[in-house]
Amino acid sequence: xxxxxxxWKSVIRNKGRNIxxxxxxxxxxxxxxxxxxxxxxxATARTSGLENTTVTAQISLDRSKLISExxxxxxxxxDSSESSGADGKPDFDAMRSALxxxxxxxxxxxxxxxxxxxxxxxxxxxxxxxSATDDFQPVSDSDNSSESSGxxxxxxxxxxxxxxxxxxxQNGQSDAPPDGKMSDSGGMSDRDGGTMVSGDFSLVGxxxxxxxxxxxxxxxxxxxxxxxxxGSSSDDDVIISKSLADFNDLSVGDTITVSDxxxxxxxxxxxxxxxxxxxxxxxxxxxxxxxxxxxDPANAIYTSVSTLKSLGLDADAxxxxxxxxxxxxVCSSKSDYETFAKDVKKAGLSSDYTVSSADVExxxxxxxxxxxxxxFALTLLIVVLSVGAVVLVVITLLNVRERKYExxxxxxxxxxxxxxxxxxxxxxxxxxxxxxxxxxxxxxxxSVPVSNQLLASQVEQQQxxxxxxxxQFGRDMAKPGDSNDSKNxxxxxxxxxxxxxxxxxxxxxxxxAQGGPGMMGRAVDYVSxxxxxxxxxxxxxxxxxxxxxxxxxxxxxxVFVLRYEPLQxxxxxx
Amino acid sequence: MITKNTNVVIDxxxxxxxxxxxxxxxxxxxRLDDVSYAYTKGGKRVLRNMSHDFHAGKxxxxxxxxxxxxxxxxSLISGLAVPTEGKVLIDGEDLAKRDRYRFRxxxxxxxxxxxxxxxxxxxxxxxxxxxxxxxxxxxxxKKDIVDGLLGxxxxxxxxxxxxxxxxxxGEQQRVxxxxxxxxxxxxxxxxxxxxxxxLATQDDIMGIFRKLAHDGNRCVIIVTHSPEVAKASDEVxxxxxxxxxxxxxx
Numbered sequence: 001x002x003x004x005x006x007x008w009k010s011v012i013r014n015k016g017r018n019i020x021x022x023x024x025x026x027x028x029x030x031x032x033x034x035x036x037x038x039x040x041x042x043a044t045a046r047t048s049g050l051e052n053t054t055v056t057a058q059i060s061l062d063r064s065k066l067i068s069e070x071x072x073x074x075x076x077x078x079d080s081s082e083s084s085g086a087d088g089k090p091d092f093d094a095m096r097s098a099l100x101x102x103x104x105x106x107x108x109x110x111x112x113x114x115x116x117x118x119x120x121x122x123x124x125x126x127x128x129x130x131s132a133t134d135d136f137q138p139v140s141d142s143d144n145s146s147e148s149s150g151x152x153x154x155x156x157x158x159x160x161x162x163x164x165x166x167x168x169x170q171n172g173q174s175d176a177p178p179d180g181k182m183s184d185s186g187g188m189s190d191r192d193g194g195t196m197v198s199g200d201f202s203l204v205g206x207x208x209x210x211x212x213x214x215x216x217x218x219x220x221x222x223x224x225x226x227x228x229x230x231g232s233s234s235d236d237d238v239i240i241s242k243s244l245a246d247f248n249d250l251s252v253g254d255t256i257t258v259s260d261x262x263x264x265x266x267x268x269x270x271x272x273x274x275x276x277x278x279x280x281x282x283x284x285x286x287x288x289x290x291x292x293x294x295x296d297p298a299n300a301i302y303t304s305v306s307t308l309k310s311l312g313l314d315a316d317a318x319x320x321x322x323x324x325x326x327x328x329x330v331c332s333s334k335s336d337y338e339t340f341a342k343d344v345k346k347a348g349l350s351s352d353y354t355v356s357s358a359d360v361e362x363x364x365x366x367x368x369x370x371x372x373x374x375x376f377a378l379t380l381l382i383v384v385l386s387v388g389a390v391v392l393v394v395i396t397l398l399n400v401r402e403r404k405y406e407x408x409x410x411x412x413x414x415x416x417x418x419x420x421x422x423x424x425x426x427x428x429x430x431x432x433x434x435x436x437x438x439x440x441x442x443x444x445x446x447s448v449p450v451s452n453q454l455l456a457s458q459v460e461q462q463q464x465x466x467x468x469x470x471x472q473f474g475r476d477m478a479k480p481g482d483s484n485d486s487k488n489x490x491x492x493x494x495x496x497x498x499x500x501x502x503x504x505x506x507x508x509x510x511x512x513a514q515g516g517p518g519m520m521g522r523a524v525d526y527v528s529x530x531x532x533x534x535x536x537x538x539x540x541x542x543x544x545x546x547x548x549x550x551x552x553x554x555x556x557x558x559v560f561v562l563r564y565e566p567l568q569x570x571x572x573x574x
Numbered sequence: 575m576i577t578k579n580t581n582v583v584i585d586x587x588x589x590x591x592x593x594x595x596x597x598x599x600x601x602x603x604x605r606l607d608d609v610s611y612a613y614t615k616g617g618k619r620v621l622r623n624m625s626h627d628f629h630a631g632k633x634x635x636x637x638x639x640x641x642x643x644x645x646x647x648x649s650l651i652s653g654l655a656v657p658t659e660g661k662v663l664i665d666g667e668d669l670a671k672r673d674r675y676r677f678r679x680x681x682x683x684x685x686x687x688x689x690x691x692x693x694x695x696x697x698x699x700x701x702x703x704x705x706x707x708x709x710x711x712x713x714x715x716k717k718d719i720v721d722g723l724l725g726x727x728x729x730x731x732x733x734x735x736x737x738x739x740x741x742x743x744g745e746q747q748r749v750x751x752x753x754x755x756x757x758x759x760x761x762x763x764x765x766x767x768x769x770x771x772x773l774a775t776q777d778d779i780m781g782i783f784r785k786l787a788h789d790g791n792r793c794v795i796i797v798t799h800s801p802e803v804a805k806a807s808d809e810v811x812x813x814x815x816x817x818x819x820x821x822x823x824x
Contacts, residue, residue: 002706013694409690412654413753414679415707567654 003419007426021395021428022435025546028388029439030446032545035381036538037447038454042374046367054120055337056214057329057357059104059112059344065352104353106314109327116343118336119329123211126305126323128313129199129261130268136256138200139247139298199261201299203238205308205323206230214328217297218278225252225274228304235310236303239274243298251275258301260313268311270301334360369458376454385545392553396428400560407561408569421561425554429547436546440539601666602627603793604651604761609660611646619658620646626811630760633787633794635804638813644797645687647813648765651795652684653677664761679708683754685764689746691738691753697724698734701753708757723752727782744775751782761793762786768803780806 011018106124113122132138206212212227213219220241228237240250250256252272260266278297308314313323331337341355349355400407403424410420605628611621620643628634638644649655650662653674662669669677678684691700698720705716712719721731727748738746747767754762764783768776780803787794787808796803804810 002709005706006703009699406692409692410703410707411675412678412684412686412690413704413707414675414677416675567649 002415003423003426007423007430010423011427011430017399018427018431021392021431022438024388024391024395025432025435026439026442028384028391028549029436029542029546030443031384032381032388033440033443033538033542034447034450035377035384036541036545037443038377038451039374039381040535040538041451042367042370042377045370053333053359055331055334055357055359057331057337057340057355057360058327059109059329059349059353059355061103062352062354104325104327106325106327109325112344112347112349113329115347116340118331118339118343120332120336121210121330122328123214123330124207124305124325124327125211125216126205126308126314126325127216128203128205128308128323130201130203130258130301131261131264132200133257133259133267136248136258139241139243139296201258201301202295203258203301203303203308203313203323205303205305205314207305210330211328212302215302216326217300220276220278223275223277225272227276228273228302228307230304230306232306232310234273234304235307236268236270237273237307238270238301238303239276240272240301241298242275242277244301245272245275247298270303270307276302334363369455369462372458372462373451373455376458385549389549389552392428392432392549393556396424396553396557397560400424400557404564404569407564408566411564411566411569417562417564421554421558424557424561425550428554428557429550432546432550436542440542443542602663603630603665604628604795605663605666606647606650607661607663609647609650609657609662611643611650611655612658615658621650621657623660624813625660628761628793628795630793631787631791632808633783633796633806635807635810636795636797636813637799637801637804637810639799642813644799644813645765648684648763648795648797651761652682652763676709679704680710680757681759682761682763683757683759685747685750685754685762685767687765687769689750691746691749693739694737696735696737697729697741697749697752700738700749701756704753705756710757719756720752723755726755727752728778744771747771747775747779751779755786759792761795763795763797765797766799767796768798768800773802776800776802777806 109124110122113119204215206215208230209227222239223242225239227239228234238256240256245251248256250272252274254272256270256272257267258270260268305314308323329340331340337357337360344355407420411417606624606626609621609624610619612619624647636644636647646655650657653662653669653672656670656674664672664677664681692703695703698717701720701723702716705712705719717734720734724731724733729745729748729752733741733745733749738749741749751764751767754764762783767779767783771779783794783796784806786792796807798804
């Protein structure tokens with residue numbers, strides 16, 4: 001009691017010195033609060049960001065691995081990759097055929113879906129090309145569209161099955177956007193479609209409503225009619241885009257006739273049961289060169305997988321025009337996704353395949369600036385706390401030396417040294433607690449704007465880094481297709497030299513190339529604001545930090561107090 | 575009664591018996607038992623084999639020339655230092671074995687030569703600090719006791735809220751006495767209490783000490799080199815300078 005009262009009196013008495021300490025502690029505490037709350041926000045974002053949202057996952061072939069393996073097998077390959085991409089082309093065909101064998105069938109996908117309990121649901125789409133007939137023409141806004149689609153056709157038909165395999169895989173990698181926000185990534189697969197889907201229309205078969213709502217061309221709304229059913233009774237029911245309907249002057253109930261992309265003699269009759277309008281337009285179709293009108297979202301004809309099956313165009317069909325399968329697993333959280341990835345490995349998925357999730361990858365790349373900020377916050381914390389500790393220790397040291405006489409008098413009148421030390425500790429504790437409280441308040445008030453400001457600069461830095469990467473890669477907006485080609489062949493442009501030499505490098509350069517076109521269509525949706533509010537956990541951490549610093553500082557005081565002998569102090573004085 | 579012989583050696587066995595007997599009749603409040611003191615271990619001894627009894631109800635004066643070890647003796651009595659050899663006995667109990675902090679805050683009031691008041695505290699705060707440090711409980715509010723003490727040392731009540739810095743040497747001396755009295759100790763020790771005071775003040779302060787001893791039945795020990803103070807005391811304990819004593823012994 002005596003100690004408390006004396007400490008309090010002493011705090012009141014030495015206002016000037018204590019205000020100085022309070023100011024210093026406030027600054028330290030405010031900086032620490034900001035640092036802690038940033039780290040807290042980053043940790044929360046990391047763990048809870050995908051907690052309650054569904055995560056979609058795909059199984060895809062690890063092509064870079066297979067390609068590099070087959071590369072090592074061919075001795076002539078090293079020569080060709082050194083000279084030029086064109087010389088290496090025959091090898092790519094060989095590689096593609098190697099990849100073709102690895103393509104998973106619908107049954108395989110379903111087997112893996114059953115192997116894990118973490119899968120909430122699954123859906124898939126099958127995409128194939130259809131050609132125009134005289135009374136049903138694709139929407140096209142350029143004069144030479146027939147020309148370009150012609151070249152594409154010839155190119156596609158030269159090795160249809162190979163390119164289909166390769167791009168079907170590609171589809172699997174970047175398809176199935178989880179929601180409207182991500183729809184642009186779906187657009188990327190659409191661009192892939194430019195290289196693969198021959199014909200004038202793309203016929204997309206959906207397995208369920210869930211698949212429809214995750215359509216690769218983005219979400220849509222029905223203008224007229226309604227969406228087809230999935231049973232065999234709804235076979236040949238299709239919905240077409242409003243632009244396509246207007247272009248051909250069609251309405252619900254009309255029948256359209258289209259021909260097989262690879263065999264114009266085979267025609268299919270389809271009934272229009274609905275007309276839809278894309279609510280999110282893929283932005284990149286404006287800039288990207290359309291290899292095929294089929295890749296134009298306006299020329300997408302949606303139907304059920306059952307229809308495709310009845311037409312003999314489904315993925316398991318033997319036909320050249322067999323659809324490419326895009327199978328999507330839906331998990332209810334990120335941790336479920338991770339469980340799923342483990343389970344399929346257990347179920348016998350070979351290491352040639354990888355389980356990936358566009359959602360998780362997107363989310364993780366969106367966290368890059370936040371993670372950088374978190375690292376920065378840690379550095380800030382360490383610097384602030386170590387400087388703070390030193391300053392506090394020095395102040396305490398001076399304080400104790402200055403009050404040597406007081407210590408002498410107190411011990412001389414019979415106050416125990418331990419009590420004196422406790423009083424000094426308590427005094428510092430009172431002062432630092434006031435500083436901590438004020439600092440936490442200031443920190444709480446400024447942490448949101450400050451951390452968002454810091455985050456904005458991180459995002460900016462990240463974006464400028466990417467744009468400089470794009471410059472380095474020498475690819476501009478006009479030729480996003482080139483970067484996709486480099487993905488297929490993994491040997492074109494400047495990336496090839498490093499890609500050929502190093503597998504790891506290959507992976508990163510691929511990802512960058514992928515990120516490149518993504519950036520053109522839309523900026524990666526970086527987490528650009530954090531909810532860096534100061535909650536109880538942060539306050540608790542701050543208190544711990546404050547107590548820790550005070551203890552360090554008072555330890556010095558205690559050592560000094562215990563060292564002093566009252567007789568010596570008083571003798572020195574007189 | 576004047577005791578000039580400082581080197582009284584008492585036989586250990588008989589001393590204990592006589593001590594027990596004398597405590598019943600006229601037990602010394604404080605007894606120095608063959609005390610020696612050196613500031614450094616094995617160094618020069620400032621005090622050598624000193625024995626003396628201090629009784630309650632009397633004013634004792636410790637005199638001697640500079641360097642005789644007066645202040646050192648005071649440090650030993652007040653428990654600020656522990657004798658290198660021998661014992662300081664308080665009511666027959668070895669001070670070295672007691673909690674000396676408690677002894678200082680509880681049983682002895684020390685008036686230091688340089689007063690050792692806290693300059694940035696007021697008079698009342700200084701006195702109350704000692705009262706609180708003693709851990710004793712008081713039947714009256716501490717402010718009232720302070721007023722009473724100020725009257726006892728002949729200071730006006732208005733001084734209670736005055737800072738020590740604003741007081742003269744004599745006034746500080748009185749505050750120091752008031753502080754030493756505040757928790758009602760059995761022993762009061764003063765180091766040169768009249769050192770830099772004028773004669774009238776000196777007499778006044780000696781009067782206070784005599785009153786404390788005779789009326790309050792306290793054991794008052796005053797270290798001084800002033801003959802007037804020694805004369806006004808009931809008993810004088812004269813220390814000889816240690817160097818000269820050493821020479822004489824040789």
